[in-house]
Amino acid sequence: MIIICQKCMTRFHLDDDATDKSTFVARCTVCGHLFSAYKPNRVQEITFLDLEKARQDETNDQVIAISNRKGGVAKTTTCLNLGLSLALLKKRVLLVDFDAQANLTLSLGQKEAPTFYDAQKKIGKRLDDFIVATKYSDLWLLPSGRNMVLLNKMYFGARNFEYMLKDRLNTVKEQFDFILIDTPPSIEFYTLNALTASNRVLIPCQCDYLSTHGVDQVLRLIKLIREKSNPQIQSRILFTMLDRDSHASRLILRKIQALYQGQTFDTVIEMDGVLKEAQILNMPAIQYSQKSVAGTQYIELAKEVIAIAEASVPPLP
Ligand SMILES: Nc1ncnc2c1ncn2[C@@H]1O[C@H](COP(=O)(O)OP(=O)(O)O)[C@@H](O)[C@H]1O
Numbered sequence: 213m214i215i216i217c218q219k220c221m222t223r224f225h226l227d228d229d230a231t232d233k234s235t236f237v238a239r240c241t242v243c244g245h246l247f248s249a250y251k252p253n254r255v256q257e258i259t260f261l262d263l264e265k266a267r268q269d270e271t272n273d274q275v276i277a278i279s280n281r282k283g284g285v286a287k288t289t290t291c292l293n294l295g296l297s298l299a300l301l302k303k304r305v306l307l308v309d310f311d312a313q314a315n316l317t318l319s320l321g322q323k324e325a326p327t328f329y330d331a332q333k334k335i336g337k338r339l340d341d342f343i344v345a346t347k348y349s350d351l352w353l354l355p356s357g358r359n360m361v362l363l364n365k366m367y368f369g370a371r372n373f374e375y376m377l378k379d380r381l382n383t384v385k386e387q388f389d390f391i392l393i394d395t396p397p398s399i400e401f402y403t404l405n406a407l408t409a410s411n412r413v414l415i416p417c418q419c420d421y422l423s424t425h426g427v428d429q430v431l432r433l434i435k436l437i438r439e440k441s442n443p444q445i446q447s448r449i450l451f452t453m454l455d456r457d458s459h460a461s462r463l464i465l466r467k468i469q470a471l472y473q474g475q476t477f478d479t480v481i482e483m484d485g486v487l488k489e490a491q492i493l494n495m496p497a498i499q500y501s502q503k504s505v506a507g508t509q510y511i512e513l514a515k516e517v518i519a520i521a522e523a524s525v526p527p528l529p
């Protein structure tokens with residue numbers, strides 16, 4: 213069988229007995245790129261690595277999926293505002309809109325840009341060609357659009373379909389400090405791909421009691437993915453839309469903080485009307501108003517995300 217390095221597109225022929233694993237990690241001997249491969253038959257020029265080595269190589273990755281089984285909990289809002297906040301703190305950030313509703317793409321004023329689906333249709337083309345600059349420095353977007361629903365169909369029944377996004381992002385991730393992936397509420401093709409591609413999951417949870425069901429469902433899925441395909445994946449819950457003036461809202465926050473003790477961000481995002489105004493103008497909150505409470509809290513969240521990332525980098529040998 214032939215496998216293709218997704219970065220430099222070199223084709224390799226593989227021997228039948230090269231490995232007995234159905235999924236393995238290979239390093240391209242031409243460009244040095246690491247990529248997942250499946251069911252090889254013959255080997256000529258591939259260096260095989262065991263998964264343990266691949267894991268060590270990937271511990272520095274900062275690919276963060278933003279996911280919750282529930283809609284309307286501020287997934288897209290968090291992706292946009294956290295993304296811009298990281299960029300304002302001088303990090304190079306790629307936002308991946310992996311929701312066919314394309315709210316993130318629209319929020320950044322991109323309407324007709326080619327999408328990730330177009331990128332997959334033109335497999336010979338580099339993913340870089342589909343990444344667009346936003347009007348904010350250090351912030352880039354891999355857009356979504358109506359044709360993204362066809363991705364699911366394109367890969368229907370394909371073996372290891374959940375590695376599709378990971379393999380493509382591997383070709384560009386060295387260019388960015390953080391990659392944030394916005395996901396739809398449903399847990400299927402898109403979310404599975406996003407979680408497989410990520411080493412961290414940020415789970416926005418609205419400060420109401422029913423939201424914990426959506427969080428539990430994502431946590432169960434993450435556990436499954438950790439066991440099956442992505443052993444290093446970690447998750448943290450972000451409480452959003454807290455109404456500080458409401459006694460009930462504060463009470464619920466305390467209860468759910470206790471429920472998920474040790475698994476939450478210190479930063480909490482409050483309900484903020486400015487954020488809605490900013491949304492009408494397709495702007496991140498802090499860009500619309502320096503005084504935005506939620507905007508300022510997203511900057512604090514970005515600092516927390518950076519601190520977590522820096523704490524996880526292993527010391528140099
Ligand atoms: N902190 C907040 N304060 C006020 N409104 C918010 C806040 N966060 C999100 N919203 C609003 O809630 C709605 C749903 O947010 P969105 O990010 O689209 O959720 P999701 O992507 O999870 O479906 C949007 O109208 C958004 O403007």
Ligand SMILES: [Mg+2]
Nearest residue numbers: 287288311315
């Ligand atoms: Mg959304």
